[in-house]
Amino acid sequence: MTVGPFRVSASDFAALARGGGGAAVRTLRLARRSRTLLMIRSIAADPAAREAFSLLREVARVAPEAVDRVLDHPSVGAWATRTALAVRRGAEARPAELAFTAAAAAVRAGVPVDLEFPPARVFSLPSLGVVVGPGLAYEPLPEIRLGAHSLQVDLWAGGGVPDELPVASSVDLPWWQDALGSAWDLLTADHPVLAAEFAEVVSVLTPMPSSPTGTSSATLADAFGCVFLSPTPDAETLAVTLAHEAQHSKLVALMDLFALVKPGSDALFYAPWREDPRPAAGLLHGTYAHLGVAGFWRARRGMAARVEYARWRSAALITAEALLAGDELTPTGTRFVTELATVLRAWCAEPLPPAAEAVAAAEAAAHQARWQAANGPLPRP
Known part of the structure; x- marks a missing residue:
């Protein structure tokens, strides 16, 4: 041992x-x-x-x-x-x-x-x-x-x-x-x-029990190696959920080795995939997971995949930029998010069908409106 x-x-x-x-x-x-x-x-x-x-x-x-x-x-x-x-x-x-x-x-x-x-x-x-x-x-x-x-x-x-x-x-x-x-x-x-x-x-x-709001999944930091998962409607949804949770697992273990977020910060951020404000560590986890989600959809074909790719590449870049603009990351964390954001900026520059961009933008705006109605104005870095 x-x-x-x-x-x-x-x-x-x-x-x-x-x-x-x-x-x-x-x-x-x-x-x-x-x-x-x-x-x-x-x-x-x-x-x-x-x-x-x-x-x-x-x-x-x-x-x-x-x-x-x-x-x-x-x-x-x-x-x-x-x-x-x-x-x-x-x-x-x-x-x-x-x-x-x-x-x-x-x-x-x-x-x-x-x-x-x-x-x-x-x-x-x-x-x-x-x-x-x-x-x-x-x-x-x-x-x-x-x-x-x-x-x-x-x-x-x-x-x-x-x-x-x-x-x-x-x-x-x-x-x-x-x-x-x-x-x-x-x-x-x-x-x-x-x-x-x-x-x-x-x-x-x-x-997990079937979720009334769609697919539910989770990774617990202390229970590395386990994915908690509710039934999913199809193979593609399950596959992208597995990709999402694998990203969380990787980051959990990496954060054992490197301090990426300064301790003690009480700053809260907007996350385009959550209905509640998130602390910096939670936002970093969500950003990394959605980098994986965007990468999954980037490799797939069809209009639905193009919409998902447009939605999540943009969402993850928004939160990566918010983390870089704040003061919650350690120097190592800043290096990590800078690399992550470099990938997302390149992806966001890739052309997509205007119809896919429009649907993704409408979904993003609807989420922001719901979030603001529940939580107040969006936090600004």
């Missing part, structure tokens, strides 16, 4: 800022694993976690790939972050729950488990499933095959998801297999680089 250091070259940083990243995306995933391990090491200083940590170290000695697989599971990152912060603040914490992570790694490696487990509403083994019998017998998490890649389907039975983020109570696995399979075929055929990046950073799907 080794920790860092992780380095991103200037060229890789620029590639990530421009919406891609290539091989650097794997570095981001490994850096997030290292972050999780650092959190666990700090938790292991508590006597209640020492026995579990000893088992985790023993498994790492004989089967390091089993430990890596468990550490990469989003629920472990979320638990480790939550618990380490609580311990540091002197708040209520449950460090003994490290036993679940250690046991999952041991079961994967075939190493005997002799641990005392803390009481839990649901006994969940991260990356494996929910325990249903003696001897750590468990009901495996379902999997969805996407070519050579696969996604585990996890409803977070052991908890750890914020109350405001709804999770479906059950999974229609055949529906999700068909829907994701169609979206994946589209991505691998038409957007292979995007598909490869998604496969690198996302390993778990958590279905």
